[in-house]
Amino acid sequence: MKGFLLIVIILLLASCREKENQTSIVVSIEKKIGSEPFRRVNMPFKHVDTIPDFINGIPKLDSLALFRLKLHKKSKQNNNPSNIDLKNFLYAVNGYKGNNQVIITDNNNNYSFSDDSLIIASQKSKYLVRNDLGVQDSFPILKVYAENFEGDSTINDFYYIQTIPYYGYLHPVKDSIRELYKLVGVINEHWEGFFKHQKIDYKIGLSSNFLGNPSILISKRQQAFPNPTKNGTFFPYKVEDTIKIANDFFYIKKLDFDGKEIVLNRLNMSNQNRMGYRMGEKIEDLQFFDIVSNKTISTKYLLDKHEFVLLDFWGTWCAPCIALTPDLIRLNDTYKNKLRIVSIAYDKSLDNVLDYIRDSNLNWNHAYIQGDAKGRTHPKLIRDLKISSYPTFILINSNGDIEYRGGSQTLQSIDSILAD
Numbered sequence: 001m002k003g004f005l006l007i008v009i010i011l012l013l014a015s016c017r018e019k020e021n022q023t024s025i026v027v028s029i030e031k032k033i034g035s036e037p038f039r040r041v042n043m044p045f046k047h048v049d050t051i052p053d054f055i056n057g058i059p060k061l062d063s064l065a066l067f068r069l070k071l072h073k074k075s076k077q078n079n080n081p082s083n084i085d086l087k088n089f090l091y092a093v094n095g096y097k098g099n100n101q102v103i104i105t106d107n108n109n110n111y112s113f114s115d116d117s118l119i120i121a122s123q124k125s126k127y128l129v130r131n132d133l134g135v136q137d138s139f140p141i142l143k144v145y146a147e148n149f150e151g152d153s154t155i156n157d158f159y160y161i162q163t164i165p166y167y168g169y170l171h172p173v174k175d176s177i178r179e180l181y182k183l184v185g186v187i188n189e190h191w192e193g194f195f196k197h198q199k200i201d202y203k204i205g206l207s208s209n210f211l212g213n214p215s216i217l218i219s220k221r222q223q224a225f226p227n228p229t230k231n232g233t234f235f236p237y238k239v240e241d242t243i244k245i246a247n248d249f250f251y252i253k254k255l256d257f258d259g260k261e262i263v264l265n266r267l268n269m270s271n272q273n274r275m276g277y278r279m280g281e282k283i284e285d286l287q288f289f290d291i292v293s294n295k296t297i298s299t300k301y302l303l304d305k306h307e308f309v310l311l312d313f314w315g316t317w318c319a320p321c322i323a324l325t326p327d328l329i330r331l332n333d334t335y336k337n338k339l340r341i342v343s344i345a346y347d348k349s350l351d352n353v354l355d356y357i358r359d360s361n362l363n364w365n366h367a368y369i370q371g372d373a374k375g376r377t378h379p380k381l382i383r384d385l386k387i388s389s390y391p392t393f394i395l396i397n398s399n400g401d402i403e404y405r406g407g408s409q410t411l412q413s414i415d416s417i418l419a420d
Contacts (some may be wrong), residue, residue: 025264027204029193033141033160037225038207038215041187044169045069045092047178055091057114061102064095065181071146071159090144092163094181099123105163107142126165139164141188155258159210160189194221198246209257216252218243235278235386242267244280277385282400288342288367292357297365303398307338308418311394315347315373316356318390320408325360327411332364335418340365346373346382
């Protein structure tokens with residue numbers, strides 16, 4: 001009997017160990033109303049010059065226009081642009097009745113407006129939505145049904161959409177009659193799922209699948225999702241990215257919106273060989289030619305002598321960068337025993353950079369990349385570190401890890417780290 005109990009205990013322990021050291025995590029996901037923490041997606045409706053015969057139930061208004069929005073994924077049969085099926089669209093009416101604007105969306109996709117609700121709005125709304133999110137939020141979020149195609153198969157789908165009058169969206173035509181009727185579809189949704197790893201509850205969020213290649217966020221269940229901001233503090237993940245969860249690394253292998261699941265495969269790797277550009281990841285040893293001392297320097301060499309290295313991506317053309325010069329000087333003076341700054345100017349003119357360094361008395365290391373930061377193509381270092389806004393600061397600790405990164409609002413946080 002004791003031997004039997006011992007075998008049972010061993011099997012239970014082995015089962016627990018297998019779950020704890022799981023090789024993959026399959027997370028069920030569900031579409032949710034509202035886009036947070038992601039951005040909403042604006043899709044302009046296209047004006048329909050001739051009302052198709054299959055559209056009916058259009059109400060009597062003083063004036064109106066019909067619009068359509070492409071919702072459906074193409075099948076193999078309708079891949080030819082010259083063979084457009086007019087039924088593969090979401091239709092909406094925008095018109096005027098007295099002093100009010102009237103909007104109707106065929107959200108059940110039956111090509112009839114007789115069973116759809118009217119949205120009554122002030123004529124001022126179309127001028128206010130651009131700068132007033134509250135006005136945009138006053139329009140209801142509709143559950144709009146659609147049929148999507150995977151090869152020869154038809155999949156019933158839906159999206160959460162707001163239909164909003166939006167004067168001046170994209171390419172406005174001043175005083176154009178058509179501009180007064182312009183409609184924009186706002187995709188206002190995200191996906192969400194939950195899972196457990198190493199006895200910790202996590203949640204996963206995904207942006208709308210409307211445009212494909214969605215962004216992915218992961219956080220502990222009780223915490224808010226990190227905010228993927230423009231200034232580069234945090235970057236959302238994509239399918240095929242590697243992500244660290246607790247003490248393990250996972251490869252985002254598969255995302256199946258039709259099957260409503262995302263698959264994470266565990267990798268046999270440690271943080272020691274994880275190179276990247278996100279906070280918590282290691283940064284490779286970078287070598288620079290110092291344009292002041294005319295010597296080659298490296299981050300590894302500087303970290304052998306200092307506790308931190310701060311990479312400062314800037315340019316003489318960048319007003320926020322110039323405005324932060326006094327703060328950088330103060331940071332350098334305050335922490336010169338533990339911090340080394342490397343300012344990397346991405347600029348068209350080396351002479352302008354050298355003049356500014358000399359005139360501002362910037363007594364630290366300086367590197368130069370010639371080019372146009374506002375152009376479409378960028379050098380490898382800029383691409384590898386995902387530098388998309390200026391200034392961008394990357395703080396590297398003595399282990400070669402990215403301790404912190406961000407934009408013009410980051411120096412205060414970096415100051416707090418250095419002060420500890």
